[in-house]
Amino acid sequence: xxxxxxxxxxxxxxxxxxxxxxxxxxxxxxxxxxxxxxxxxxxxxxxxxxxxxxxxxxxxxxxxxxxxxxxxxxxxxxxxxxxxxxxxxxxxxxxxxxxxxxxxxxxxxxxxxxxxxxxxxxxxxxxxxxxxxxxxxxxxxxxxxxxxxxxxxxxxxxxxxxxxxxxxxxxxxxxxxxxxxxxxxxxxxxxxxxxxxxxxxxxxxxxxxxxxxxxxxxxxxxxxxxxxxxxxxxxxxxxxxxxxxxxxxxxxxxxxxxxxxxxxxxxxxxxxxxxxxxxxxxxxxxxxxxxxxxxxxxxxxxxxxxxxxxxxxxxxxxxxxxxxxxxxxxxxxxxxxxxxxxxxxxxxxxxxxxxxxxxxxxxxxxxxxxxxxxxxxxxxxxxxxxxxxxxxxxxxxxxxxxxxxxxxxxxxxxxxxxxxxxxxxxxxxxxxxxxxxxxxxxxxxxxxxxxxxxxxxxxxxxxxxxxxxxxxxxxxxxxxxxxxxxxxxxxxxxxxxxxxxxxxxxxxxxxxxxxxxxxxxxxxxxxxxxxxxxxxxxxxxxxxxxxxxxxxxxxxxxxxxxxxxxxxxxxxxxxxxxxxxxxxxxxxxxxxxxxxxxxxxxxxxxxxxxxxxxxxxxxxxxxxxxxxxxxxxxxxxxxxxxxxxxxxxxxxxxxxxxxxxxx
Amino acid sequence: xxxxxxxxxxxxxxxxxxxxxxxxxxxxxxxxxxxxxxxxxxxxxxxxxxxxxxxxxxxxxxxxxxxxxxxxxxxxxxxxxxxxxxxxxxxxxxxxxxxxxxxxxxxxxxxxxxxxxxxxxxxxxxx
Numbered sequence: 074x075x076x077x078x079x080x081x082x083x084x085x086x087x088x089x090x091x092x093x094x095x096x097x098x099x100x101x102x103x104x105x106x107x108x109x110x111x112x113x114x115x116x117x118x119x120x121x122x123x124x125x126x127x128x129x130x131x132x133x134x135x136x137x138x139x140x141x142x143x144x145x146x147x148x149x150x151x152x153x154x155x156x157x158x159x160x161x162x163x164x165x166x167x168x169x170x171x172x173x174x175x176x177x178x179x180x181x182x183x184x185x186x187x188x189x190x191x192x193x194x195x196x197x198x199x200x201x202x203x204x205x206x207x208x209x210x211x212x213x214x215x216x217x218x219x220x221x222x223x224x225x226x227x228x229x230x231x232x233x234x235x236x237x238x239x240x241x242x243x244x245x246x247x248x249x250x251x252x253x254x255x256x257x258x259x260x261x262x263x264x265x266x267x268x269x270x271x272x273x274x275x276x277x278x279x280x281x282x283x284x285x286x287x288x289x290x291x292x293x294x295x296x297x298x299x300x301x302x303x304x305x306x307x308x309x310x311x312x313x314x315x316x317x318x319x320x321x322x323x324x325x326x327x328x329x330x331x332x333x334x335x336x337x338x339x340x341x342x343x344x345x346x347x348x349x350x351x352x353x354x355x356x357x358x359x360x361x362x363x364x365x366x367x368x369x370x371x372x373x374x375x376x377x378x379x380x381x382x383x384x385x386x387x388x389x390x391x392x393x394x395x396x397x398x399x400x401x402x403x404x405x406x407x408x409x410x411x412x413x414x415x416x417x418x419x420x421x422x423x424x425x426x427x428x429x430x431x432x433x434x435x436x437x438x439x440x441x442x443x444x445x446x447x448x449x450x451x452x453x454x455x456x457x458x459x460x461x462x463x464x465x466x467x468x469x470x471x472x473x474x475x476x477x478x479x480x481x482x483x484x485x486x487x488x489x490x491x492x493x494x495x496x497x498x499x500x501x502x503x504x505x506x507x508x509x510x511x512x513x514x515x516x517x518x519x520x521x522x523x524x525x526x527x528x529x530x531x532x533x534x535x536x537x538x539x540x541x542x543x544x545x546x547x548x549x550x551x552x553x554x555x556x557x558x559x560x561x562x563x564x565x566x567x568x569x570x571x572x573x574x575x576x577x578x579x580x581x582x583x584x585x586x587x588x589x590x591x592x593x594x595x596x597x598x599x600x601x602x603x604x605x606x607x608x609x610x611x612x613x614x615x616x617x618x619x620x621x622x623x624x625x626x627x628x629x630x631x632x633x634x635x636x637x638x639x640x641x642x643x644x645x646x647x648x649x650x651x652x653x654x655x656x657x658x659x660x661x662x663x664x665x666x667x668x669x670x671x672x673x674x675x676x677x678x679x680x681x682x683x684x685x686x687x688x689x690x691x692x693x694x695x696x697x698x699x700x701x702x703x704x705x706x707x708x709x710x711x712x713x714x715x716x717x718x719x720x721x722x723x724x725x726x727x728x729x730x731x732x733x734x735x736x
Numbered sequence: 737x738x739x740x741x742x743x744x745x746x747x748x749x750x751x752x753x754x755x756x757x758x759x760x761x762x763x764x765x766x767x768x769x770x771x772x773x774x775x776x777x778x779x780x781x782x783x784x785x786x787x788x789x790x791x792x793x794x795x796x797x798x799x800x801x802x803x804x805x806x807x808x809x810x811x812x813x814x815x816x817x818x819x820x821x822x823x824x825x826x827x828x829x830x831x832x833x834x835x836x837x838x839x840x841x842x843x844x845x846x847x848x849x850x851x852x853x854x855x856x857x858x859x860x861x862x863x
Contacts, residue, residue: 462759467811467812468811468813469813472811532759533760534764535763535765535766535809550759550777552758557766557769
């Protein structure tokens with residue numbers, strides 16, 4: 074006979090204000106098997122837990138039901154309390170009468186009724202609970218960082234610092250990411266390359282860090298502590314181990330008309346290229362879309378000039394498989410293309426540029442060697458208009474609903490740098506709001522206005538019209554003076570919204586992590602677990618989780634590293650015992666469960682079964698790898714014969730709950 | 737302007753003026769801006785504040801071309817031209833001056849024109 078204890082929590086007034094807690098305890102005391110039913114102010118407190126512990130000892134309880142908050146909050150608390158007095162922790166059930174009852178109802182009578190029903194369902198379930206024992210699985214002491222921008226580099230450096238091996242997978246030929254393209258950083262105006270490139274070199278030289286550049290993650294299997302990842306090393310047609318990065322091939326390559334991605338297509342590169350001077354690894358890559366040798370077999374100059382014989386036109390994509398204990402996602406962001414906003418004339422006027430393009434135009438390694446010139450006629454611009462919030466804070470399908478966070482500050486930086494370098498240039502910034510929360514940020518923006526005389530105008534640009542004389546007519550609102558302005562500009566700079574990298578969504582599917590509607594990775598808890606994903610062992614770093622500037626990215630990158638290190642120092646981790654298993658006698662071998670399993674935990678085996686009249690038969694049956702199974706329950710729903718069942722959430726337990734609710 | 741009129745304008749325009757984030761792009765894009773006493777962003781703001789009386793008496797109502805540039809470019813989907821139209825309709829209704837009867841409408845429909853533009857044009861020009 075079961076001996077069940079019921080404990081109803083007031084949660085201060087969180088539950089007690091809407092639910093008659095005493096009535097719930099009283100009602101549940103009459104349920105079959107219930108030997109004690111109590112209520113208490115704060116069941117999760119030390120004394121509340123003691124109440125539960127003492128009751129378990131005193132009444133020799135075989136099952137515990139706690140009517141309180143969500144199991145996500147305190148299931149573990151009460152399981153630990155039960156275990157400490159010798160009751161199997163999986164014999165504890167939580168009835169959520171806070172989030173799913175008191176917080177969402179107003180009427181005390183009906184909320185109390187519902188709380189009683191939820192309690193009855195939990196009692197019905199606990200009758201069928203079986204003691205479960207959590208197994209342990211070993212942790213592979215190696216981390217994977219996906220993305221080699223400043224976020225990925227910082228995370229890798231911090232993990233390596235703790236003595237663990239870490240691999241960086243970067244899809245571009247070099248690490249460095251967006252920060253490598255930026256000229257100066259706010260609010261200190263120090264040169265981005267000067268602070269980034271030493272970190273890139275440090276990463277390359279660190280004995281614990283392996284950089285897989287020009288590579289992508291193509292498959293992820295396994296679970297926390299034991300991921301198996303397939304990395305696709307894309308063919309770069311250059312032997313990385315031989316290439317010295319001398320750059321002779323790039324000088325001699327006759328195909329010189331390839332849009333240079335690093336300079337945002339504002340100038341050209343050769344078909345064999347090294348993205349920029351400080352690239353890490355400094356290895357050439359051949360672009361197969363433009364290389365004449367790869368396209369039609371005519372040329373081969375790079376292979377002739379290469380003194381170390383590193384050019385290999387026959388190279389193909391290679392796949393390597395590696396095991397990892399933790400995976401850090403640092404896939405970063407991209408600015409959107411503002412070509413859907415016809416009113417800003419971005420597609421038709423070369424002198425309308427995005428902010429990242431302006432970074433390159435002003436950079437010493439950029440297309441103009443650091444002199445700011447109009448892309449159209451290479452003349453010095455005298456009037457520059459900045460447009461804020463292009464594609465940010467939009468309620469339409471063209472833009473993004475969120476604030477991109479970094480644009481106010483980088484525009485203040487651009488405006489200031491231009492006024493500093495070219496005092497004869499008038500700079501206008503059209504803003505909706507200037508958002509500068511951050512250390513020394515508002516001071517920085519005020520300096521742009523007060524010291525550098527940048528014209529900040531409250532209002533939006535409505536129309537950008539290139540004129541036949543090469544000037545650009547900018548029609549805009551000045552809301553404070555209630556005027557419509559026309560500015561005769563030489564250049565227009567659009568502060569475009571930023572969006573997560575396109576590779577993030579397929580990656581999220583592979584990692585079984587959640588994303589929001591904007592394709593930013595969702596953190597496990599917005600306040601208390603901001604760098605972990607809800608999937609164990611998958612950690613988030615940088616702008617893949619939300620718009621961020623460099624200091625915030627670096628801070629999150631180090632936090633992500635701390636989470637990864639916390640995992641890697643463990644020799645083994647406790648597994649979730651609530652995993653699926655199949656009843657081989659009922660399994661008909663249909664493969665439905667194998668198809669729906671998102672973790673690849675189910676395999677089929679041919680097994681010999683004893684049949685009537687001393688015969689045997691070989692049947693194909695499902696088998697679950699409990700180390701890989703995450704207990705999602707998809708297989709139990711898909712199984713047509715009811716052979717699949719989930720420990721702790723068995724079909725009979727769920728039905729008992731439903732029966733109790735419907736009774 | 738009483739509460740009923742304000743509700744009526746919100747209802748007929750079908751616009752949630754609270755979505756406005758005061759960027760002023762509607763007025764930045766408006767080709768009739770210089771002709772108007774109250775500009776598109778002011779229409780939205782004044783309707784939100786319930787300050788409709790000055791709008792009803794202003795000839796800005798008839799300066800709006802209903803070109804829909806503000807509707808097209810508003811980043812928040814506020815649709816200022818529809819607010820202007822609703823106020824205009826309120827003014828016209830108050831005078832009891834309907835210029836169009838429902839049975840005349842089907843013959844005037846054209847798939848390529850926004851329906852509202854046709855209605856507005858006829859209200860302005862068929863007296």
